[in-house]
Amino acid sequence: MSTHLAPVDYDCQACGACCAYDSDWPRFSLETDAELDAIPENLVAAGLCGMRFEGGRCAALSGKLGEHVACTIYALRPLVCRECQPGDPECMEARAALGIGQGTG
Template sequence: MRTEDFDCQACGACCAYSEEWPRFSLESDEDLAKIPEAYVSADLSGMRCESDRCVALEGTLGLHVGCRIYAVRPIVCRDCMPGDPECLMARDRLTETLQQHLHGAAQETPGEPS
């Protein structure tokens, strides 16, 4: 299947893949200055993440998300294409994470501490 055959699912997988991503690469100083400081990592190397999730991401992973800085997002985010290898890898990882979470929740006994 070609990447053109995929639509973005707005699942957030690409923005919740790694605490090391997204990294800045080819942005000009002018472009970087447009990104609000609250969303930039302390070492200025990329977007700030909490766990594996970019802090600019809002919404519920796996359901529907959006980017708070979509208009000024980094190049690596602009280059992310629905259905490309990175997208598919991120979707697979998100699916595994959600399944593990659901499986763990199903095994908890009501009334017992989790």
Template sequence: MLETSPPEIFDCQSCGACCAYSAEWPRFSLESDEEIAAIPEAMIAKDESGMKFENGRCAALTGEVGKHVGCSVYMVRPHVCRTCMPGDEECKIARAEFGFSLAGLPDPDRYFS
């Protein structure tokens, strides 16, 4: 499985909805203590359950949602962030919440299986 979507499939850096959808996501689940320790403490929720959500978005998200975004902890991001793929159900839910079009999203089963 690809870790990111190549821009010719879908440019996730022009969206970012998944990183600003909910304070309940992303949550740590499969991360080891060492993996969590690699994430800056200032970006981890106080209860250490996942990434800190502030100002309506993941604390690691940079840029403007729907325009151009990035992840300041990309190389050490949580597992759930690594498995989220453009066009999957989570992507569609987040994009719909922001009113972003679902047209043109790739079929994740075709590109990412």
């Protein structure tokens, strides 16, 4: 008898770990000047190298970590945020570091 495990659902809106894992992330990389100009200035770090990190999280993140969160600039978020995928190694590292569960399945 084979046992099939249900796929794990990594719900970003019930997590937020990637946005609270490291004060040096997210950093700007390949964004165009127009894309960077669209991000509200009050959310950009002083050195203009990435998003501002305050209170242990990206300044654009709203809500409570591990319960319900949202990116307040989702459509404008930096490339590194767009590339981060639920359940990828970086996601799992951030979840483990912050003690946020491994998803539901």
